[in-house]
Structure formats: structure tokens, C-alpha cells
Amino acid sequence: MSALDPGVKRAILEAAKALEAESIAALERLVRCPSTLGNEASALDEMARNYEALGLAAQRIPTVPEKLQSVPGFSPPLMSYEGRDNVAAIHTPREAKGRSLVLQGHVDVVPEGAADLWITPPYEPSIRDGRMYGRGSADMKAGDISNVMAFRALQLAGLQPAAQVQFHSVIEEECSGNGALACMMALPKCDAVIIPEPGPNYDAIYTVEVGVVWAWVTVTGRPVHVRDMHAGINSIDAAYRISNLFREYEAEMNRAENIHPAFFGENHPVNVNFGTVEGGEWNSSVPTRTRIGMRVGVMLGRTAQQVKADIEALVERARQDETFRGAQIKLEFQGFMADPCVFDQQAPIVQAVRRNFSETAGHDLRDYKASGLTDGRFFQLYQGTPVACFGPDSDSIHGIDESVGLESFHSITRTIALTMAEWCGVEKA
Ligand SMILES: [Zn+2]
Structure with missing residues (x-):
């Protein structure tokens, strides 16, 4: 892997820094979408607008059980998929020189539980002591925004990836994974996948999941x-x-x-x-x-x-x-x-992510053996594509007063930006 030119690296990091306030505003907008099962439309529309703002065409990818039921990894549906199409966008470079990349995230959230137990209402984002509170703030709307803002940072530095970059915003990560499977099957296979799912209460990278x-x-x-x-x-x-x-x-x-x-x-x-x-x-x-x-x-x-x-x-x-x-x-x-899944820690994408995170955050991503699961399994198990699944420190995901650490959120954005530039190469925007 060609190391990033120091000047390019500095320009990307400065751009990411300049985008921090905008990143927080974008995360607030997404947290305001109450995207529980069956109610994902507002969050999907919001992600489509985020992709359009990058100058990319947002496309809808339907989840069609009849087409997927014989595909490994498919889960029996809970409800109709009508009106709930996933959203994707594809960046195509002028000249493809580097390796292609998928930046994936889910927009669905689990129910808020007893809203009266929350200090502030679950879908009204609130920032206290360097954390943003709200259902989905950590799982995984921060990651969804990091994917977008990483690309935006390259643009602000006058650059764009020199390889195909796919963005996937999917439904049903929390109950079937069929949205992720639909997008994976509909779009060309890439050389690696990044999924910024939250760690536990520290920044972490998933090594294995049940x-x-x-x-x-x-x-x-x-x-x-x-x-x-x-x-x-x-x-x-x-x-x-x-x-x-x-x-x-x-x-x-x-x-x-x-x-x-x-x-x-x-x-x-x-x-x-x-x-x-x-x-x-x-x-x-x-x-x-x-x-x-x-x-x-x-x-x-x-x-x-x-x-x-x-x-x-x-x-x-x-x-x-x-x-x-x-x-x-x-x-x-x-x-x-x-199925359970092991994420190959020797994969170059994983090593690039670990190195870039350590450099930009000043400490290492910690290994996380997850007793929950992510959409990463589809790419790793059924497509043979290496996955770096890592993300910000979180608190109380699936519980009351869910929150994400904002400094950690920014570190994840910087890590994705540097890794994308290194992995894909860059060309003038
Ligand atoms: Zn999640």
C-alpha cells in the first residue's frame, strides 16, 4: 500500500477538522428521524440528501424476498419491504487507479423503550459533556455520517478517491440484515468494506461476532x-x-x-x-x-x-x-x-484502519469480540470481501439515554477519510 503523501494527509486532516461542526449538525438531523422498523423512510431520505450533497446520484435499492430467498444469509422477512428501499450512491473516478471500497451503514434503530425514562426525548438530539444523546446516535447514525463526512473531507481538500466508492444506507440491520444483503447483491463487488458500527464504551474494532x-x-x-x-x-x-x-x-x-x-x-x-x-x-x-x-x-x-x-x-x-x-x-x-463471523484481522483494510486510527486518535482501537452482530457477515462470509467493522465509543445502545462520544465520532471520520485516500488513491476533484 502506498503511504499517503504527507501534504495530502495534512490537507485531509485539516478539512476534517473544519467539518466538525457540520458533522454534528448532520448527525443531529439524522437522529431526528425516528427510523424504527417500518418507519425508516425519513432517515433513508436524509441519507439520499447527504449523498446528493456530495455530488453523487442517490439510487434506491429494493429488498425483494423472491430474489434473495435462495441467497446465503437471507433471513425470513418480518414485514413487507414496500416503500422502504435502501439508498446507495456510487462515486466513479476519472481514472480508476486504486482499490474500490464500500462505506456501509444501517439507518434503522431499535425502539426507544420507555420514552419517559430518557433525560431528553429520544429523537431530540441533545449534547451534554461531549456526548450526543438520542436513539441511534451511536448505533449507528454517527457511523453513517462519518462515512459521508470522510468523503466530504477529501473534497474540501480538493481531492476525490481514485477508485470506485460505494455508499450503502440499509434497513433491517437490527432484525434480519436483508437490506444489506439486497445492496450487496445489487452492486459490483468491491475490494474492501468499512462499516462504522459502534464499539462498546470505547473505540473498538470487531474481531469476531456471534x-x-x-x-x-x-x-x-x-x-x-x-x-x-x-x-x-x-x-x-x-x-x-x-x-x-x-x-x-x-x-x-x-x-x-x-x-x-x-x-x-x-x-x-x-x-x-x-x-x-x-x-x-x-x-x-x-x-x-x-x-x-x-x-x-x-x-x-x-x-x-x-x-x-x-x-x-x-x-x-x-x-x-x-x-x-x-x-x-x-x-x-x-x-x-x-451465522457467526470472524473478521480477518490480517486483511490490509483492517491494518490500514488500525494504523490510521492510532495516528489520528493518539490511542489504539481495542479488539471487540461481539456477543451481538453487524451486517459485516454478508461481505466476509458470502462474498469473500474483507471488512473493517469499527466505530466510536457508545453508551446504552438499545437502552435508555443512548449516546456517542463526539471526539470519538470525529476520530472515526478522520480514520475513514485517511484510509479511503490511502486505499483508493486520490485524484484532483
Ligand atoms: Zn448497529
């Missing part, structure tokens, strides 16, 4: 008046007992002999979460039907399909158990069917 399977269990009991309670089958009680079977499974999966060496030292990397429950009709009626939605982690070395089979076996055990007294148990798979 897989995830989403499953839905619906128990149908027999409703009666509570005065005849023992003649009925209580679906809430039955669902609770099934959840205990999953807790036993979780404990088994976290036993030392079931943990891949890449996760040694991580406390409890395979998590089962009961995320939603709906059921019952009336406090004085034995409840007819209860549905629980769960997320089951997949340890490295196993596949999503194997864990799916484990879940099917667990549910079958409950069906055969006489103490459930004939409750009907339905099992469905919708959402994540995601």
Missing part, C-alpha cells in the same frame, strides 16, 4: 373461568415453562467446552433474550393464547441452521411433555437467521 436466530413461540391453552382453573390450560404458565427450557439451553451453550477459543475470556457470550410477550385476555380468565418472541445467540463454530434445529428440538420436547397437558405449541422463524 450469530443470531429469531424465533416465535405461540402457546394455545384452554380458556375457562378461573373458578374452574384446573380444567383449563393457562397459556402464560405454559409459555413461562417453555422459556425455562431455553434458559437451561442457554446455560449449556455457555459452558466452557461449548465456547469457541475466539471467545475465551468473554463472560456469557451466547445469550437468549425474551424480547416480546403478548397474551391473555382478562385477569379472571385462564388465558387462551400467548406468544413470545426471542433471540437466541449462535456460538462461533456452529451455524444458524444448527441452532434452528436445537430450537425445534426444545419445542418438540415441550410438545411431548405430558405436564403441558395438551397445550398447542407453534414455532415460527421470522427475522434473523444469521
